Structure formats: C-alpha cells, structure tokens
Amino acid sequence: MDPDATIDHDEPTPVYLQLAGILRARIERGDWAPNRQILSEAQLVQAYGLARETTRKAVRLLIDEGVLFTVPGRGTFVSPQAITQPTAEDV
Amino acid sequence: MDPDATIDHDEPTPVYLQLAGILRARIERGDWAPNRQILSEAQLVQAYGLARETTRKAVRLLIDEGVLFTVPGRGTFVSPQAITQPTAEDV
DNA sequence: ATAGATTTGTTCGTATGTATA
DNA sequence: GTATACATACGAACAAATCTA
Numbered sequence: 001m002d003p004d005a006t007i008d009h010d011e012p013t014p015v016y017l018q019l020a021g022i023l024r025a026r027i028e029r030g031d032w033a034p035n036r037q038i039l040s041e042a043q044l045v046q047a048y049g050l051a052r053e054t055t056r057k058a059v060r061l062l063i064d065e066g067v068l069f070t071v072p073g074r075g076t077f078v079s080p081q082a083i084t085q086p087t088a089e090d091v
Numbered sequence: 092m093d094p095d096a097t098i099d100h101d102e103p104t105p106v107y108l109q110l111a112g113i114l115r116a117r118i119e120r121g122d123w124a125p126n127r128q129i130l131s132e133a134q135l136v137q138a139y140g141l142a143r144e145t146t147r148k149a150v151r152l153l154i155d156e157g158v159l160f161t162v163p164g165r166g167t168f169v170s171p172q173a174i175t176q177p178t179a180e181d182v
Numbered sequence: 183a184t185a186g187a188t189t190t191g192t193t194c195g196t197a198t199g200t201a202t203a
Numbered sequence: 204g205t206a207t208a209c210a211t212a213c214g215a216a217c218a219a220a221t222c223t224a
Contacts, residue, residue, distance in 0.1 A: 073220030
C-alpha cells in the first residue's frame with residue numbers, strides 16, 4: 001500500500017480499509033515511531049475528508065491488529081511492538 | 092433463556108430477539124447490578140458479531156420493557172427496578 | 183485554582199446498498 | 204412484498220479524561 005495514497009470513494013474497497021492501509025503504510029515507513037502520537041480523530045477527518053466514525057473504524061482495526069493504542073483524553077499512539085522503519089528523528 | 096447462549100442465525104427466532112433474551116438473562120443472573128453500565132453498542136457488536144442496528148433493536152426492546160435505560164454520551168445501564176440476582180460484588 | 187480547548191468514548195439519528203427468509 | 208439482517212458511511216450532540224493557559 002502506498003503511504004501517500006488518497007481516499008477513493010469509487011473504489012470497491014471500503015473507505016475505512018483504505019484509510020487503515022494508508023495509516024499502516026505510513027507507520028511502517030516511519031512517519032511515527034513506536035510510542036509516538038499520530039493524528040487525532042479530528043485531524044484524520046480533516047486530512048482525509050472522512051466522517052469521524054469512518055476514521056474511528058480504521059483506527060479500531062489497527063488497534064485490534066496491535067499497531068495502535070489509544071489513551072482517552074490524550075490521543076492515539078503507535079504501539080511499542082509496531083514494526084516501523086527508522087528515520088532521521090530516531091538518531 | 093441461557094445467559095451464555097450464542098447467536099444462531101439458522102434459528103427461526105430473529106437475531107435481535109435472541110440477543111434481547113440473552114441480555115435479559117444475563118441481567119437476571121446478575122452480570123450487571125441495577126444502575127450498573129452494560130456493554131456499549133460497539134462492544135455488543137463485537138461481542139456478539141452483529142450489525143449495529145440489530146444490537147440497537149435488542150437494546151431498545153429492553154428499554155421499552157423497563158430493563159435498561161440509556162444516557163446519551165454515557166452509555167446503557169440496568170434499570171433500578173430490574174430484577175437481578177445478587178452477586179459477590181453486591182456485598 | 184479555574185476556565186477553556188483538545189481528544190477519545192458513547193449514544194442518537196439517518197441513509198444507501200445487498201442479501202435472505 | 205415485507206421483515207430481518209448485514210455492511211458501509213454520513214452527521215450531531217453529549218460525556219469524561221487530559222492538558223494548557
């Protein structure tokens with residue numbers, strides 16, 4: 001999956017699966033290191049032009065996969081065990 | 092009704108009635124005491140593998156029966172008048 | 183110490199499409 | 204044809220936890 005892909009409502013693949021794939025790819029690429037906070041639900045809604053429940057469905061999927069975890073009142077984070085590529089910030 | 096029953100899609104009984112029966116039995120058994128919060132819509136969907144509208148239909152039935160009540164933004168709770176069996180937690 | 187803003191959690195309502203009994 | 208059920212997707216409001224000014 002291309003981490004820079006955009007959402008296509010005409011695709012047969014459900015939108016929430018597209019978003020989950022994009023986020024998974026971005027995490028693997030190293031956009032966010034383990035234990036780092038990703039975009040908030042509101043930011044995901046704005047960035048990808050989706051409804052909140054749709055973004056939550058994508059996030060919930062990645063939580064079930066063990067890629068993300070959430071902390072109420074704080075945000076959504078990359079799991080410590082998530083596989084990511086090192087970036088310059090990890091030095 | 093067995094409180095530990097599972098949903099059977101081959102049953103002639105509609106799924107939402109099966110779920111309502113299971114939840115009613117669990118409340119009578121004392122899984123949740125009066126005024127205690129039960130599973131959220133999303134948790135019911137996950138726990139019983141149903142569609143959201145189906146779980147809402149079951150919950151709405153129990154609300155009409157006076158067994159449950161909901162508080163928007165908070166959750167679904169067992170009515171104070173609901174008949175339940177005491178459990179160790181009620182001591 | 184209070185107020186406001188942010189963020190996740192939850193319920194409520196609605197709509198479309200598909201499939202089955 | 205009607206009712207049931209699933210899947211997807213949108214929008215809104217309220218609640219609670221957290222953080223910040």
